[in-house]
Amino acid sequence: MDLDFGRVIPYLPLLKNGITMTLKFTFWSTILGFAWGVVLSLIKVSPFKPLAWFGKAYTSFFRGTPLLVQLMLIYFATPQLVGYNISAMEAGVLAFGLNSAAYISESIRGGILSVDKGQREAAMALGVPKLWIMKDIIFPQAIKNILPSLVNESIALLKDSSMVAIIGVGDTLRWAQQLQAKTFRAFEAFIIAAVVYYVLVMALTSIGNELERRARVSD
Amino acid sequence: MIKIQNLSKKFKDLVVLKDISLEIHKGEVVAIIGPSGSGKSTLLRCINLLETPSGGQIFIKGKSILDKDANPEKLRKNIGMVFQHFNLFPHMTVLRNMTYAPMVVNKLSKEEAEKKAVELLAKVGLSDKTYEYPSKLSGGQKQRVAIARALAMEPEILLFDEPTSALDPEMVKEVLEVIKSLAHTGITMALVTHEMGFAREVADKICFLDDGYLAEVATPEEFFSSPKSERAQQFLDKVL
Numbered sequence: 439m440d441l442d443f444g445r446v447i448p449y450l451p452l453l454k455n456g457i458t459m460t461l462k463f464t465f466w467s468t469i470l471g472f473a474w475g476v477v478l479s480l481i482k483v484s485p486f487k488p489l490a491w492f493g494k495a496y497t498s499f500f501r502g503t504p505l506l507v508q509l510m511l512i513y514f515a516t517p518q519l520v521g522y523n524i525s526a527m528e529a530g531v532l533a534f535g536l537n538s539a540a541y542i543s544e545s546i547r548g549g550i551l552s553v554d555k556g557q558r559e560a561a562m563a564l565g566v567p568k569l570w571i572m573k574d575i576i577f578p579q580a581i582k583n584i585l586p587s588l589v590n591e592s593i594a595l596l597k598d599s600s601m602v603a604i605i606g607v608g609d610t611l612r613w614a615q616q617l618q619a620k621t622f623r624a625f626e627a628f629i630i631a632a633v634v635y636y637v638l639v640m641a642l643t644s645i646g647n648e649l650e651r652r653a654r655v656s657d
Numbered sequence: 658m659i660k661i662q663n664l665s666k667k668f669k670d671l672v673v674l675k676d677i678s679l680e681i682h683k684g685e686v687v688a689i690i691g692p693s694g695s696g697k698s699t700l701l702r703c704i705n706l707l708e709t710p711s712g713g714q715i716f717i718k719g720k721s722i723l724d725k726d727a728n729p730e731k732l733r734k735n736i737g738m739v740f741q742h743f744n745l746f747p748h749m750t751v752l753r754n755m756t757y758a759p760m761v762v763n764k765l766s767k768e769e770a771e772k773k774a775v776e777l778l779a780k781v782g783l784s785d786k787t788y789e790y791p792s793k794l795s796g797g798q799k800q801r802v803a804i805a806r807a808l809a810m811e812p813e814i815l816l817f818d819e820p821t822s823a824l825d826p827e828m829v830k831e832v833l834e835v836i837k838s839l840a841h842t843g844i845t846m847a848l849v850t851h852e853m854g855f856a857r858e859v860a861d862k863i864c865f866l867d868d869g870y871l872a873e874v875a876t877p878e879e880f881f882s883s884p885k886s887e888r889a890q891q892f893l894d895k896v897l
């Protein structure tokens with residue numbers, strides 16, 4: 439077996455940039471995915487039919503096409519369509535955020551519907567306005583019910599973020615590709631990338647567990 | 658205080674309330690009884706517009722609540738409701754359950770709302786549960802908190818929908834005691850219940866609902882000793 443991790447040591451400082459990029463990327467697409475997912479979920483439970491229909495169609499499109507195609511569509515077609523020279527990072531966050539919003543909105547919608555209808559009635563009977571009922575009574579309970587699936591979504595985003603290496607974002611995987619190109623050490627490069635992703639996923643998992651533990655104080 | 662005229666309610670094709678007329682005076686305690694499915698809950702829920710009546714009129718303090726410009730949220734501030742399954746907010750402490758609506762709806766400051774909540778909790782005998790979450794309470798305790806939560810809005814009307822039906826038998830009494838302590842203190846009460854002894858003891862008026870009709874309105878003495886309708890007699894034979 440031919441292994442030589444010594445050859446990759448000079449490139450390790452650069453790995454830090456790759457990891458930072460991966461994290462930044464995951465963070466912003468999670469934020470965008472969650473924020474837009476919340477709006478979409480409300481759209482989906484809206485009594486106003488055209489809105490609800492839009493929500494459904496949106497989800498159907500983003501779930502029915504490959505993420506990689508969405509990414510390329512946004513990255514390569516945006517300059518052509520709107521004349522804006524979108525950066526790889528922006529395109530990535532946008533594609534991943536829009537995509538994960540479709541999934542997140544489905545879980546939140548399920549979470550909202552799973553809240554006992556007595557909760558809404560009790561709040562209504564107290565004279566609480568609709569918007570507040572959603573914000574303070576239904577939503578917190580819905581989020582609590584679906585916290586595990588939100589954490590999973592964020593983990594999926596972290597792993598899928600490696601796709602942006604394809605359009606040239608200097609993330610963890612991109613670092614490994616460049617390392618391989620320069621040193622011809624494929625195994626060393628990619629196993630390091632794999633370990634990095636694994637450690638990050640484990641860290642996210644334990645953050646998720648801690649969040650769930652805190653959400654359970656009222657149980 | 659509450660005047661119901663020719664009220665009807667349909668769910669799709671199912672007619673649940675039929676031509677109901679009833680007046681409840683200020684400070685009065687009215688018990689609504691009748692077989693399961695006769696429309697008791699629906700009648701109660703029409704009063705605070707949790708259900709929208711299909712026909713007829715409801716006046717509260719002389720004002721129609723079905724007018725176009727009537728505001729359901731404003732109406733409900735003045736009408737407390739206690740549910741069979743308590744419906745406490747599980748993600749809020751007992752204190753927060755009680756201060757939430759007064760702060761959001763009545764714009765009370767946190768201090769004012771908490772002061773009142775603490776008083777009310779003492780009144781229902783649950784001061785030691787102030788900072789607990791509902792999941793830590795027994796059924797009877799939950800229902801007492803739910804009553805206190807309704808009272809925190811200082812409503813003029815209180816609606817109870819089978820407040821003791823979901824309780825273990827040994828907890829029924831503590832809740833009935835609390836309800837009894839509120840009766841005839843000026844607050845107007847409508848109470849759906851299967852506790853006939855309690856209805857007889859506390860109510861000024863018994864309303865017997867049968868298959869969507871208000872079959873009989875009588876004083877407890879009249880109703881329990883010599884009900885006018887045959888259906889009421891049959892019902893009493895079954896439950897007493």
Ligand SMILES: Nc1ncnc2c1ncn2[C@@H]1O[C@H](COP(=O)(O)OP(=O)(O)O)[C@@H](O)[C@H]1O
Nearest residue numbers: 668671673691692693694695696697698699700
């Ligand atoms: N939201 C609803 N949709 C359809 N039918 C309903 C609804 N609520 C109540 N009903 C029906 O109306 C009838 C009366 O119900 P309810 O008022 O709950 O009776 P009670 O409280 O006397 O047991 C029942 O037949 C019930 O199935």
Ligand SMILES: [Mg+2]
Nearest residue numbers: 697698699819
């Ligand atoms: Mg009922």
